[in-house]
Amino acid sequence: MASAHGAHRILVASNRGPVSYSLDETGELTPRRGGGGLVSGLSAIGPDAGALWVCSALGDGDREAVRRGVGEDGVRMLDIDADVHADAYNGIANSVLWFVHHLLYQTPLEPVFDAEFRRQWASYETYNRAFARALADEAAEGAAVLVQDYHLTLVPGMLRELRPDLRIGHFSHTPWAPVDYFRMLPDDIAEQVLHGMLGADRLGFLTRRWADAFTACADALVGGLGGTRVGVHGLGADADFLRARAHQADVGERMAALREQIGRGPDGERRRTVVRVDRTELSKNIVRGLLSFRQLLEDEPAWRERVVHVAFAYPSRQDLAVYRDYTAEVQRLADEINSRYGTPGWTPVVLHVKDDFARSLAAYRLADVALVNPVRDGMNLVAKEVPVVSDEGCVLVLSREAGAYEELGEDALTVNPYDVIGTARALHEALTMPAGERAERTKRLAAAATALPPAQWFLDQLHALEAPTAG
Structure with a gap:
């Protein structure tokens, strides 16, 4: 458990953050702000909620901004080694987990889970651990942490070990693979992903179909959900x-x-x-x-x-x-x-x-x-x-x-x-x-x-995580 707790009551973790930086020939950094449901949601809770967004530096501009101490209030950008990030993001998240959940493999030829895959998986673990440690450092006692997507499936379990006091949620923006397809992953990796996710108090999915697919995988591979709750939040248009x-x-x-x-x-x-x-x-x-x-x-x-x-x-x-x-x-x-x-x-x-x-x-x-x-x-x-x-x-x-x-x-x-x-x-x-x-x-x-606009989509997840008996 962390020896000293941070000050933030609400934390969001995602690979991509709400701002990115470009670096020109003169060395000047220019910020570019993004949109989407998370941005709308954090805006909806107001500036006094003690919120923090933890994200990864994605390019040279982002990394230079971190090194110079340039940033925005409410955002902590992690300067994870560029090679580690490339392995985790392209090698595992986008070339393995994305392919599994979208059923994209040409199975006569792929996947091939060899030594190179294992090397990249170690980077994926390192990348997730960097997020877990940052969240553990920044979160106040009993804070709510909303972890986002397939890039960060291991974070809830890692964070639970570091900070058992936190309320941890994870939201999947992708489909979830049916059991037979998910089992394409090596057995230990499939179980590691599920145990990582099940470190959360609550898991969110976009549809009941994807939530049920996750539950079926948990039942088949690791004996069920344990104490983790599962809910559905169908993100709508703004x-x-x-x-x-x-x-x-x-x-x-x-x-x-x-x-x-x-x-x-x-x-x-x-x-x-x-x-x-x-x-x-x-x-x-x-x-x-x-x-x-x-x-x-x-x-x-x-x-x-x-x-x-x-x-x-x-x-x-x-x-x-x-x-x-x-x-x-x-x-x-x-x-x-x-x-x-x-x-x-x-x-x-x-x-x-x-x-x-x-x-x-x-x-x-x-x-x-x-x-x-x-x-x-x-x-x-x-x-x-x-x-x-x-x-x-x-x-x-x-x-x-x-x-x-x-x-x-x-x-x-x-x-x-x-x-x-x-x-x-x-x-x-x-x-x-x-x-x-x-x-x-x-x-x-x-x-x-438009039944569940982005700000309400985020707030519904937050309220469900804060209510111990919510679904």
Whole structure:
């Protein structure tokens, strides 16, 4: 147990923090602030709550900020060795745990849990231990600690050993693998992950499906949950922020530019739009989405020159070869569709790969159909955001494997993400849906999507952790 306790009553731990720093040629550090549910939540509890956010330095700018003592009130950034962080983050978190929970392995060839894996796992342990020690040092007696995501699965157990007085929660932003797939991990590693998580008083998940999958793994591998409670908090969209941001001038400018790219049909009529906005993450299923749009053009020739697929595929994890290859395949397939079906006045796929939030909001407002077809997703906030800001109402074509399906499935057109022909049929149904039905569905989708806005999502977890008998 720590010999001296810190002063903070509420602590959040996550790999990425609320601020990052860039370093220019002159040596000047520039901070950039992020958003999201945790930022909203900590803002909601107010500046006098004694809150601290513990995060990792992610790049040279962050590390230099730590060395210079530059920082923000309420944030402690950990300067973990860059090689250790790379092993833990890319080697284990993103290349093993992410792949397990999203069922992404090509099992004839992978995974291979060899000596290199064990070396990287030792780094993952070191990385988690650094967080546990920092939290133990900073937390006041009986403080509430909310640990975030698959990067930090070992922290609750490590922290429990250091500070048994603390109330510890862990929230998973990803799906949780079913028992048979989770058992792909070496037995000792699988048990270590579960015991690490079960060091928490309470575990939070985005849907009941993921919570039940974790419980099943705990039952099968370590004899159950013990005294750990499990709860569900389905993170919703921030309606007030999105609607206000979507009507700022830069979004209007991007809407005009997109309308220009989309163009008008042969008779001058407005072309319909099928919109998707994703990171080029393997689980997002962008390639099969493009194949489905190609199938639509093949099966329903009447849509040629009358519909455009606006696809935003923002680069993700490009330091991993498999992600670079996937991004290249997305570009190749978009080019192939445009070459095969395009005409001088019509580009079937408008693909953008440079991240631009204002342009994403512009696409949301213009969308007739939103295509959200992940092979597996913890939630998928795009599915929740589009109905909130859509100008004319938007049909949601939604994978049954997205966490959002649990809340939105009734008013979406549901697809099997692997079924290209079925998804093409759903796109056709969406494009031909009567305006009145589309508007009614959009209204119900928007209500469901905003049921638990980010600040309330965070506060609900905090209150559940502080209430000893809460679920």
